[in-house]
Amino acid sequence: MPELGRFSRELRARLWKPSVTDEVSDEIRAHLEQLEQDLVARGYSPDAARAEARRKFGNLASIEAECRDIGERRDEEFRRQRWFDEMRQDVRQALRQLRLSPRFAFAAIATLATGLGASTTIFSLANAVLFRPLPYTQSDRLLLVNEVTPEGKTFSVSEPNYLDWVGRSRSFVSWAAYAGRTVTLTGDGEPEQLQGVMATHALFATLGVTPLRGRAFLAEEDVTGGDTRVALISQSLWERRYGTDPATIGRTIDIDGSAHRVVGVIPQGRTFPEDVDVWTPLSPSLEYPRGDRRLDVIARLRDGVTREQAGAEMTSIAEELRQRYPVENEKWSAAVTPFRQAFVSPQFEMRVLALLATVVLLLAMACINVGNLLLARAAARSREIAVRAALGAGTGRLVRQLLTEATVLALAGALVGTLMAMAAVPVLKRMAGDSVPRLDDVSMDWRVLAFALAASLVSALFFGVASAWRLGRSGDSIGTLKSGTRLAPAGRTRNGLIVASVALATILLVSATLVGTSFLRLMGSDLGYDPSGVTIANVSTENSRYDSERSVEFMRTLINGVATAPGVEAVGAIVTPPFGALNYAQGFIRAELANPTRDGYRMGSWRVVTPGYFEAVRIPVIRGHVFTDADRESTDISVVINETLAQQAFGEENPIGQRLASSNGQVKTVIGVVRDTRHVYLDSLPNPTMYWAHAQFPAPSMWLAVRGRGDVVATLRAQVKALDPLLPVASVQPLSALVADRAAEARLTMLVFMIFAGAALVLAAVGLYGVIAYTVSQRTREIGVTLALGERPSRVIARIVGNGVKLSTVGVALGLVAAVAVTTVLRSILYETQSTDMVTYAGVALLLVLIGALASAGPARRASRLDPVTALRSE
Amino acid sequence: MPADTELLHGTLDTLVLKTLAWAPRHGYSIARWIESVSGQALQVEEGSLYPALYRLERKGWIVAEWGLSDTKRRVKIYSLTPEGRDRLAVEVQQWQHFANGVARVLLHAEG
Numbered sequence: 003m004p005e006l007g008r009f010s011r012e013l014r015a016r017l018w019k020p021s022v023t024d025e026v027s028d029e030i031r032a033h034l035e036q037l038e039q040d041l042v043a044r045g046y047s048p049d050a051a052r053a054e055a056r057r058k059f060g061n062l063a064s065i066e067a068e069c070r071d072i073g074e075r076r077d078e079e080f081r082r083q084r085w086f087d088e089m090r091q092d093v094r095q096a097l098r099q100l101r102l103s104p105r106f107a108f109a110a111i112a113t114l115a116t117g118l119g120a121s122t123t124i125f126s127l128a129n130a131v132l133f134r135p136l137p138y139t140q141s142d143r144l145l146l147v148n149e150v151t152p153e154g155k156t157f158s159v160s161e162p163n164y165l166d167w168v169g170r171s172r173s174f175v176s177w178a179a180y181a182g183r184t185v186t187l188t189g190d191g192e193p194e195q196l197q198g199v200m201a202t203h204a205l206f207a208t209l210g211v212t213p214l215r216g217r218a219f220l221a222e223e224d225v226t227g228g229d230t231r232v233a234l235i236s237q238s239l240w241e242r243r244y245g246t247d248p249a250t251i252g253r254t255i256d257i258d259g260s261a262h263r264v265v266g267v268i269p270q271g272r273t274f275p276e277d278v279d280v281w282t283p284l285s286p287s288l289e290y291p292r293g294d295r296r297l298d299v300i301a302r303l304r305d306g307v308t309r310e311q312a313g314a315e316m317t318s319i320a321e322e323l324r325q326r327y328p329v330e331n332e333k334w335s336a337a338v339t340p341f342r343q344a345f346v347s348p349q350f351e352m353r354v355l356a357l358l359a360t361v362v363l364l365l366a367m368a369c370i371n372v373g374n375l376l377l378a379r380a381a382a383r384s385r386e387i388a389v390r391a392a393l394g395a396g397t398g399r400l401v402r403q404l405l406t407e408a409t410v411l412a413l414a415g416a417l418v419g420t421l422m423a424m425a426a427v428p429v430l431k432r433m434a435g436d437s438v439p440r441l442d443d444v445s446m447d448w449r450v451l452a453f454a455l456a457a458s459l460v461s462a463l464f465f466g467v468a469s470a471w472r473l474g475r476s477g478d479s480i481g482t483l484k485s486g487t488r489l490a491p492a493g494r495t496r497n498g499l500i501v502a503s504v505a506l507a508t509i510l511l512v513s514a515t516l517v518g519t520s521f522l523r524l525m526g527s528d529l530g531y532d533p534s535g536v537t538i539a540n541v542s543t544e545n546s547r548y549d550s551e552r553s554v555e556f557m558r559t560l561i562n563g564v565a566t567a568p569g570v571e572a573v574g575a576i577v578t579p580p581f582g583a584l585n586y587a588q589g590f591i592r593a594e595l596a597n598p599t600r601d602g603y604r605m606g607s608w609r610v611v612t613p614g615y616f617e618a619v620r621i622p623v624i625r626g627h628v629f630t631d632a633d634r635e636s637t638d639i640s641v642v643i644n645e646t647l648a649q650q651a652f653g654e655e656n657p658i659g660q661r662l663a664s665s666n667g668q669v670k671t672v673i674g675v676v677r678d679t680r681h682v683y684l685d686s687l688p689n690p691t692m693y694w695a696h697a698q699f700p701a702p703s704m705w706l707a708v709r710g711r712g713d714v715v716a717t718l719r720a721q722v723k724a725l726d727p728l729l730p731v732a733s734v735q736p737l738s739a740l741v742a743d744r745a746a747e748a749r750l751t752m753l754v755f756m757i758f759a760g761a762a763l764v765l766a767a768v769g770l771y772g773v774i775a776y777t778v779s780q781r782t783r784e785i786g787v788t789l790a791l792g793e794r795p796s797r798v799i800a801r802i803v804g805n806g807v808k809l810s811t812v813g814v815a816l817g818l819v820a821a822v823a824v825t826t827v828l829r830s831i832l833y834e835t836q837s838t839d840m841v842t843y844a845g846v847a848l849l850l851v852l853i854g855a856l857a858s859a860g861p862a863r864r865a866s867r868l869d870p871v872t873a874l875r876s877e
Numbered sequence: 878m879p880a881d882t883e884l885l886h887g888t889l890d891t892l893v894l895k896t897l898a899w900a901p902r903h904g905y906s907i908a909r910w911i912e913s914v915s916g917q918a919l920q921v922e923e924g925s926l927y928p929a930l931y932r933l934e935r936k937g938w939i940v941a942e943w944g945l946s947d948t949k950r951r952v953k954i955y956s957l958t959p960e961g962r963d964r965l966a967v968e969v970q971q972w973q974h975f976a977n978g979v980a981r982v983l984l985h986a987e988g
Contacts, residue, residue, distance in 0.1 A: 032952045036905045060924030068928045076935035
């Protein structure tokens with residue numbers, strides 16, 4: 003039996019193993035001694051024999067060294083081999099065990115996959131939104147610098163204030179100001195409307211972005227009167243429109259009807275602001291009105307200056323400027339905010355953080371449930387383990403076996419979970435669309451995979467420790483073997499775990515319901531207009547070929563043409579569409595109260611519209627009337643206001659015929675009051691809004707709103723082309739899409755919370771079922787006895803279901819208490835929904851108790867149908 | 878010791894395997910056995926024997942355990958593993974192939 007011989011040798015080698023050094027020197031010394039003895043026997047003197055033996059042997063030290071070297075490598079390989087052998091054996095054993103109980107394996111892997119899949123998905127999202135650094139040099143040293151309105155909101159900056167800031171501040175090494183605008187590119191093909199920005203020369207130097215080709219702006223290019231007919235273009239525009247032609251740099255292109263020389267190309271992914279294709283110079287001027295705030299400002303902190311210090315300095319500079327220019331700067335201040343907020347709003351950050359917190363809860367639930375499954379299994383297997391221990395398997399070996407099993411489970415769960423996440427991430431991305439910041443570059447990257455792996459290994463350790471701990475308690479293996487029954491179940495631990503799991507599910511469900519309710523209320527909130535059936539499109543005459551008079555005339559002709567086209571019900575135009583990128587705002591006050599101290603002005607949105615706009619989007623007229631074609635530049639300047647503004651400016655008085663003053667001093671007559679509309683924020687009260695007539699305030703770029711059936715887009719394009727083939731029709735889309743985009747973040751949050759809620763519900767149900775089913779199988783004999791003694795099966799059912807309900811009730815109670823505390827963090831993302839909404843809490847409680855009852859119904863019915871005789875014979 | 882009786886490089890490993898195919902032995906006795914069976918035609922260099930043994934052990938062709946020699950000295954006794962036996966068969970075949978080739982060249986009659 004060579005195999006047995008080998009084992010005995012290995013056993014002995016393990017029992018008594020000298021160091022390699024001793025082994026080699028012992029062996030060689032024995033050799034030399036024998037050689038000497040033989041030589042003596044052949045007649046050598048002892049001394050001569052020793053010398054001869056040494057001579058024959060050769061260089062003792064180097065031979066010993068060589069042997070030691072080989073010996074050490076031999077031992078190392080042997081150890082590694084043994085480790086791998088045992089590992090393979092463990093894995094094979096684990097797989098066999100899992101195959102033997104497929105229901106357990108399925109439950110455990112599904113639970114883990116749910117937890118890991120959901121957490122990996124959310125981590126991908128969080129990674130894209132929160133953690134991945136912005137593509138600019140040391141972006142944490144960049145700040146947004148804003149003016150702050152008397153109401154305490156951040157606002158754009160006026161040119162003189164900007165120049166005074168730059169002159170006075172010491173906190174920053176570099177400043178840049180910019181203002182967005184749309185530009186029309188003509189020549190080299192179809193006319194195209196693009197996102198453009200006017201920026202001071204230091205913009206890209208401040209960001210730390212080097213142009214891909216050419217150069218950025220020079221200081222002299224934003225001095226008024228300098229050569230400002232230069233432009234930077236984005237890499238994507240360069241590739242798309244100019245075929246990556248190097249000669250593009252230096253040539254002139256036609257922007258808004260005037261020639262600009264292209265001086266550089268900004269690399270893909272490092273444009274700022276994002277989605278901008280054309281940059282032209284901006285020269286802020288002290289001559290410009292101090293009250294007209296339209297610049298956005300970024301600045302890079304000087305080394306050693308903190309954000310707080312910079313903020314304090316800006317506040318004090320704003321104070322100085324307020325005293326110096328009390329008219330324009332009355333009650334205005336300044337503030338700095340992290341640069342990241344140019345990309346991700348604090349509210350969206352909050353949403354993602356809430357989701358991350360939820361992930362932790364779900365992952366904890368998954369771990370608890372699988373741990374519980376493993377504990378139950380360890381108890382059921384205590385006999386098998388005792389047998390193996392009795393056959394000589396060491397505790398370490400057994401623990402390793404259990405850890406291997408847990409790791410195999412965790413890795414399988416991680417694999418399935420990662421596949422789920424890989425499927426879910428593109429779906430989320432598609433649902434979110436372009437309207438959720440920074441989500442277009444969400445992807446599964448190495449950090450996400452690392453997270454999944456780390457999470458699964460932590461779980462493995464958790465389960466492993468759980469079942470090993472269970473094993474430690476079954477230390478008396480002989481007792482276990484003799485008893486012939488399974489160990490008394492560690493019921494309290496498992497009950498505790500399932501209660502914790504139900505409590506976590508309660509928190510998740512309450513949070514999800516709150517977020518869901520909030521979303522439904524948000525979607526159901528009254529916009530004040532009817533976006534369905536309305537198509538919007540931007541037509542811009544921002545072009546040297548049009549002066550304001552021709553712009554107005556063009557728009558009037560276009561609208562009249564579209565209005566008479568078949569299928570069109572109503573058409574009008576507005577300067578910026580609802581939920582568009584811009585909100586124009588100005589201070590207002592009733593004219594009698596206006597005085598030079600400027601006290602009492604309130605901020606209101608203003609919109610330039612054509613007469614047909616109100617009808618096209620169905621904004622009801624409450625009082626008076628809206629504009630007509632009779633409102634011309636020459637006639638009295640009139641204004642239509644919304645209910646909120648009417649209330650704020652005139653209280654209960656009839657506003658029709660009253661006069662309203664703007665912060666720039668202009669006075670207008672109120673001719674009508676219309677319904678409040680939500681056109682800036684979906685989730686806050688409607689802004690006070692004033693509407694001005696396009697004929698009196700000619701804006702070159704207008705958004706047409708066309709209500710109608712059939713192909714209104716084709717009609718619109720044909721009409722524009724007939725009037726001026728060089729004008730592009732841009733951003734054509736249903737108005738409802740803009741509203742949906744505005745709700746995209748809320749919808750995303752809601753969907754993810756719903757996924758979590760579903761997963762939590764499944765996990766809670768599976769966990770409860772597992773525990774109840776296990777308890778029932780443990781008590782088979784006891785139940786058999788009571789049935790044999792004549793107990794009615796219905797009583798058995800009642801007792802078991804009662805147990806399930808009791809467990810879930812305790813869990814729900816704990817969870818509700820925790821939810822009250824936990825959901826306070828959700829407050830900032832909830833819309834018209836209290837975080838302590840009683841209906842939500844009661845509903846969730848009822849649902850989970852019901853789940854507890856349902857999960858125990860199956861095992862209970864099985865128990866009640868037990869044949870007492872069979873039950874008694876069972877172990 | 879005449880030069881032509883020194884072992885060809887590499888053949889020592891084969892001879893050790895062959896020796897152990899008969900019975901487990903310790904290092905000293907392996908050397909003496911080879912010498913006596915070869916009629917003293919082959920002289921085992923004691924210095925290269927032990928590295929060869931460790932090498933063979935590392936490859937898993939032989940295993941060692943501690944035992945007692947005839948002189949009651951504690952020694953490492955080597956024995957052949959099944960893998961070693963397979964290896965020996967391969968090496969014997971290779972050696973025959975080689976020896977036949979050499980013989981054919983050396984004994985080739987001109988013409």
